[in-house]
Amino acid sequence: MLAIYRREVRSYFTSAIGYILIAFYLLLLGIYFTAYNLNGGYTDLGGVLYYTLLIMLLFSPLLTMRLLSEERKQRTDQLLLCAPVTLWDIVGGKYLAVLTVFAVPVAVACSCPLLLAAYGSKSMLLSYAQIFAYFLIGAACIAIGLFFSGITENQIVAAATTFAVLLCCYLMDGITTLISSSAWVALLAFVLVALLIGLLVRYMTRSWRPAITVAAVAMCVLVILFIINGEWMLSALTAVLSALTLFAPFEDFAGGIFNVNAVVYYLSVILLFLFLSVQTMERRRSNV
Amino acid sequence: MIEVTNLTRHYGSFTAVDHISFSLEDGKIYGFLGPNGAGKSTTMNLLTGYLCADEGNITVDGFDMLEEPKEAKKRIGYLPELPPLYKDMTVREYLRFVIQLKKADCDAVALDHILRKTGLTDVVDKMIRSLSKGFQQRVGIAQALVGNPPILILDEPTVGLDPLQRIEVRELIRSLGKEHTVILSSHILSEISEVCDTVLIIAHGKLVGEGSPEQLAQTGQASQQCSLSVKGQQETVLNALSAIDLVPIGPVKQENGLLSLTVSWPAGQDKREEIFYALAAAHCPILEETITAMSLEQIFLELTGEDKDAQAYEKVVAQLGETPVAEEKAASAQEEE
Structure with a gap:
C-alpha cells in the first residue's frame, strides 16, 4: 500500500x-x-x-x-x-x-x-x-x-x-420538500427505485426473467403497503432522502x-x- | 512449476478459453503459439491472476492462485501485451516503484544488473513517455525481471521491435531461460521454433498441440514430399515414375526442357533410390531434388485450420503423447495405411 x-x-x-x-x-x-x-x-x-x-x-x-x-x-x-x-x-x-x-x-x-x-x-x-x-x-x-x-x-x-x-x-434538502408533498409521489418514487433494482438485477444476472420477477414483486409489495397506509410511505421516503443529505x-x-x-x-x-x-x-x- | 487444470473463461457468450489443461516444468522455455484471438493472452492473464477463471484451477509452485494469490503472484514476473508503464515517471523511478510494489529483494546491485541485461543503462533517467517503443518494451521486460521471479510470462515480447532489437530480445530470453522458467507467446513461428523448448499450440480457446518444435515437425506429416527438377520429356518421366508407384501431386511445370514436379510417399519409407534408378533408366537426369519436411507453419495451419482432416489431427495428437498406448495406436494407424 x-x-x-x-x-x-x-x-x-x-x-x-x-x-x-x-x-x-x-x-x-x-x-x-x-x-x-x-x-x-x-x-x-x-x-x-x-x-x-x-x-x-x-x-x-x-x-x-x-x-x-x-x-x-x-x-x-x-x-x-x-x-x-x-x-x-x-x-x-x-x-x-x-x-x-x-x-x-x-x-x-x-x-x-x-x-x-x-x-x-x-x-x-x-x-x-x-x-x-x-x-x-x-x-x-x-x-x-x-x-x-x-x-x-x-x-x-x-x-x-x-x-x-x-x-x-x-440540494437534497430542497428536493425533499419538493417531492414529499403527497403519498402518491412517495409511491412513484419507490416504484422508480423498484425498477432501478430490476435493472441492476438484469445487469448482474444477464437475463430478463429474474429482473422482471424482482421488479414485479417489489412493485406489488409497494402497492399493497400504499393501500394499507399511504402516510407510512411518505415518512419512509423522507427518511431515505434525509440519509442522503x-x-x-x-x-x-x-x-x-x-x-x-x-x-x-x-x-x-x-x-x-x-x-x-x-x-x-x-x-x-x-x-x- | 505451473499446473493448470480445466481452465475456462467466457466473455459473455463467447468462450475465450475452453477447458485447457497443461503442466509446465521448471527451467524450460515454453511457447504459446496460436492465431489471433485464440486465447493466448487470456490464458496468460488467467495464469498471472489479472483475470479470474470461470472454471478450473491454477497452481504455481504449489500455491493456488485463488486461495493464496499473494504467494503465487510473488513467483511470477509478467510482461503483458501492452507494457504497463507509468508515462509520467522516469525509468529509475518506475523500477523503484515496482520493487516497492512487489516487495522484492532487489538492491542497487541487482537493479543495475537488470538494467544492464535489458540495455537500459543509458536511458535510466529519462521520462518513459519520451522513450521509443523498443525501449519502452525493454522497460516492460525489466519490470518483469524485478525480484528475480522463478517464472517469467512474456506476452508477445518482440512485437513492434525492429529486427536488431528482436534478435537482442531473443538472445535475452535464451539467457533468461537458463535460470528461469519462461513462457512466451507469439504468432511469429520462426521465433517460437528458435527459442522455445516446448510449444503449446492454442486455437479457438483449446490446446490443440503440445511438443518440441522438432517433434511437431516430424510427427505432423502423414507423408514425405519430394520436389524434383528433371530434364526430359513429360511423358517419359511420368511413365518412369508411375512404374514405381509414384504419381505427381500438384501441377507439373515444363520450362526450357526442364520438368518441375512434386511427388509424395507415406512417411517411414524412402523412395529416393528408386526414383534415381527409374529416371536414370529412362535417361532423364535429376537436376534438383528437395525433401520437404512439414514445417512448423504447416503444422500450425493444419492444427488450427477449420477444415483439418480429423484423422490426421488425431494421429498427430496420439503421436505426441508419450504413453505406450498412444504409441501403439499410432503404430496400428500407420499399419492400416
Whole structure:
C-alpha cells in the first residue's frame, strides 16, 4: 500500500494538477476568511467552512477523476493486479494519497483559529472540531469520487457523475420538500427505485426473467403497503432522502454542536464507497 | 512449476478459453503459439491472476492462485501485451516503484544488473513517455525481471521491435531461460521454433498441440514430399515414375526442357533410390531434388485450420503423447495405411 500511496502523491505533485487545485482551494478559503472573519469580525470559523463546502462539489471530482479510470485506460492496472498486493491495498493507498492532497489546504485552514485568537477570545476546541468535521465531509466526498472513478475508463464521465451525485446530495434538502408533498409521489418514487433494482438485477444476472420477477414483486409489495397506509410511505421516503443529505449535518458543527452521529455517518459513507470501489475492481476481474 | 487444470473463461457468450489443461516444468522455455484471438493472452492473464477463471484451477509452485494469490503472484514476473508503464515517471523511478510494489529483494546491485541485461543503462533517467517503443518494451521486460521471479510470462515480447532489437530480445530470453522458467507467446513461428523448448499450440480457446518444435515437425506429416527438377520429356518421366508407384501431386511445370514436379510417399519409407534408378533408366537426369519436411507453419495451419482432416489431427495428437498406448495406436494407424 505504501508504494502505491507514494507513487500517487508524487504523481499529483509532479504534474500541475496537485498544485493548481490546492492553490484554487486556498484562494477561495482565503477570500471567505478575509471577508467573513477579518473584515466581518466573526470569531467563528464555522461560517467560512460551511460556505466553502460548496467548493467540494468541484474539488472532489477534479481530484479523483483520474485515480482509477487512468489505470484502466493505460492498462497499468495489470501491473497492480498481478503484483502481490490486495485490492484493499490498491484502493486504500490511492485514497490516502488523495486525502493527503486535500489535507494541505485543511492544514492551512488550521492556522486560521490561531490568527483569530490573537485578536479575541475564542474556543480553540470548537474551531478545531469544526475543521475536523470539515475534513471528514471532504473525505466522504473524495470517497464518492474514487468510486465513480473506478466504474469508467473515461475521466470526464467519472468527474461529471461525481459532480452530479454531490450536487444532488447538496440540494437534497430542497428536493425533499419538493417531492414529499403527497403519498402518491412517495409511491412513484419507490416504484422508480423498484425498477432501478430490476435493472441492476438484469445487469448482474444477464437475463430478463429474474429482473422482471424482482421488479414485479417489489412493485406489488409497494402497492399493497400504499393501500394499507399511504402516510407510512411518505415518512419512509423522507427518511431515505434525509440519509442522503451529505452536507446538512455540518450545519450542526457550524452552529457549535459536535454531533457524534454525524461523525459516524461520514465514516460509514467513506467505508461504504471504499468497499464499493474494491467490489467494482473485483467484479471486473471475473466478468470483463 | 505451473499446473493448470480445466481452465475456462467466457466473455459473455463467447468462450475465450475452453477447458485447457497443461503442466509446465521448471527451467524450460515454453511457447504459446496460436492465431489471433485464440486465447493466448487470456490464458496468460488467467495464469498471472489479472483475470479470474470461470472454471478450473491454477497452481504455481504449489500455491493456488485463488486461495493464496499473494504467494503465487510473488513467483511470477509478467510482461503483458501492452507494457504497463507509468508515462509520467522516469525509468529509475518506475523500477523503484515496482520493487516497492512487489516487495522484492532487489538492491542497487541487482537493479543495475537488470538494467544492464535489458540495455537500459543509458536511458535510466529519462521520462518513459519520451522513450521509443523498443525501449519502452525493454522497460516492460525489466519490470518483469524485478525480484528475480522463478517464472517469467512474456506476452508477445518482440512485437513492434525492429529486427536488431528482436534478435537482442531473443538472445535475452535464451539467457533468461537458463535460470528461469519462461513462457512466451507469439504468432511469429520462426521465433517460437528458435527459442522455445516446448510449444503449446492454442486455437479457438483449446490446446490443440503440445511438443518440441522438432517433434511437431516430424510427427505432423502423414507423408514425405519430394520436389524434383528433371530434364526430359513429360511423358517419359511420368511413365518412369508411375512404374514405381509414384504419381505427381500438384501441377507439373515444363520450362526450357526442364520438368518441375512434386511427388509424395507415406512417411517411414524412402523412395529416393528408386526414383534415381527409374529416371536414370529412362535417361532423364535429376537436376534438383528437395525433401520437404512439414514445417512448423504447416503444422500450425493444419492444427488450427477449420477444415483439418480429423484423422490426421488425431494421429498427430496420439503421436505426441508419450504413453505406450498412444504409441501403439499410432503404430496400428500407420499399419492400416
